[in-house]
Amino acid sequence: MSKLHYVHGSENHFFLLDVDELKDSLDDIQLSYLAQKLSHSDVLPYSDGLLVVDHSDHAECIGQMKVFNSDGSVASMCGNGLRCVGRYLAEKFNQTDFKVQTTQADLNVHVFDDIAKGVSWIGVQIAPVKFAPAALPYTNLDFDQIINEEIPEFSDHLKFTSMAVPNPHLISFVEDDNDLEEPLFNLGTYLNQPNEYYPDGVNVNFAKILGKNKIFVRTFERGVGFTNACGTGMSATSMAFAMNYPESVDVNEPIDVFNPGGKVQTRVHIELDNRWIQLMGNATFVGYIEADEVDLLSQPIQNNLVESGEEADYLAFIDTIKQ
Numbered sequence: 001m002s003k004l005h006y007v008h009g010s011e012n013h014f015f016l017l018d019v020d021e022l023k024d025s026l027d028d029i030q031l032s033y034l035a036q037k038l039s040h041s042d043v044l045p046y047s048d049g050l051l052v053v054d055h056s057d058h059a060e061c062i063g064q065m066k067v068f069n070s071d072g073s074v075a076s077m078c079g080n081g082l083r084c085v086g087r088y089l090a091e092k093f094n095q096t097d098f099k100v101q102t103t104q105a106d107l108n109v110h111v112f113d114d115i116a117k118g119v120s121w122i123g124v125q126i127a128p129v130k131f132a133p134a135a136l137p138y139t140n141l142d143f144d145q146i147i148n149e150e151i152p153e154f155s156d157h158l159k160f161t162s163m164a165v166p167n168p169h170l171i172s173f174v175e176d177d178n179d180l181e182e183p184l185f186n187l188g189t190y191l192n193q194p195n196e197y198y199p200d201g202v203n204v205n206f207a208k209i210l211g212k213n214k215i216f217v218r219t220f221e222r223g224v225g226f227t228n229a230c231g232t233g234m235s236a237t238s239m240a241f242a243m244n245y246p247e248s249v250d251v252n253e254p255i256d257v258f259n260p261g262g263k264v265q266t267r268v269h270i271e272l273d274n275r276w277i278q279l280m281g282n283a284t285f286v287g288y289i290e291a292d293e294v295d296l297l298s299q300p301i302q303n304n305l306v307e308s309g310e311e312a313d314y315l316a317f318i319d320t321i322k323q
């Protein structure tokens with residue numbers, strides 16, 4: 001039997017599959033198909049994608065993470081996902097500080113003490129951070145980098161910052177709550193269909209400044225749509241917050257980042273040309289589903305979710321946090 005763990009970071013839900021535990025390996029085409037099958041099932045709980053844990057041949061890493069969005073596309077990074085994979089590997093190998101191989105970088109993971117009863121708290125490195133048009137990529141926009149720029153093609157009143165961490169993000173700080181709804185949906189939808197600006201699509205994040213070191217972020221995710229939270233989106237938005245509003249950010253202190261699924265904290269590191277973010281938040285294992293390995297691709301997967309009880313603890317924790 002194979003185990004599909006049902007996990008989330010800030011209610012950004014995934015199935016997690018350790019392919020090292022399978023008798024027969026699955027290739028990326030099969031994994032992409034499985035991500036779509038799991039996300040589009042009528043009986044399984046909601047998921048935004050599939051996290052694949054594999055072994056790594058990088059000497060410094062204890063494992064590898066691959067991410068498939070719910071539409072089957074591959075994501076170069078996933079912050080909420082890396083926290084969940086980090087917790088999984090920490091428990092599998094009984095370690096608290098280690099590196100995980102991701103598509104473009106080997107990233108640090110640190111396991112903190114639980115932040116509340118039953119709420120695991122994991123810190124992950126988000127890097128590299130790049131602004132060059134080719135890194136996102138973006139085209140047909142007349143900027144060497146997009147940092148707090150007006151882009152009339154996208155909005156008649158908002159300014160934008162765009163960076164790869166290394167998956168692509170477009171960020172805007174809004175004042176009006178209404179911008180978090182239809183304008184975000186419309187721009188996210190437009191830039192994630194074939195378009196002349198972001199040929200590979202882009203994750204679109206709109207944020208509100210709530211106070212010093214305090215923001216709210218809502219994301220329209222590439223390959224998914226509106227999500228409860230996007231870890232790389234909150235990390236990229238924290239970097240943009242520190243760059244565009246230095247008077248509102250003390251980089252020596254964590255930034256509280258609220259999202260529709262809860263709250264994380266970030267630390268922004270701006271060291272000459274080396275920029276990175278530490279993303280700290282929950283990694284909740286809601287439960288697991290068991291399926292025959294041979295049925296993963298060929299048969300409907302039954303919802304035999306065995307719950308851990310951690311979701312109740314997470315919801316109790318969320319009740320205690322205030323904006």
Ligand SMILES: N[C@@H](CCC[C@H](N)C(=O)O)C(=O)O
Pocket residue numbers: 012067069074075076077078079080081167168203221222223224227229230231232233
């Ligand atoms: N939810 C993620 C990001 C997942 C990938 C994204 N949809 C993409 O295609 O870049 C996160 O927590 O960072």
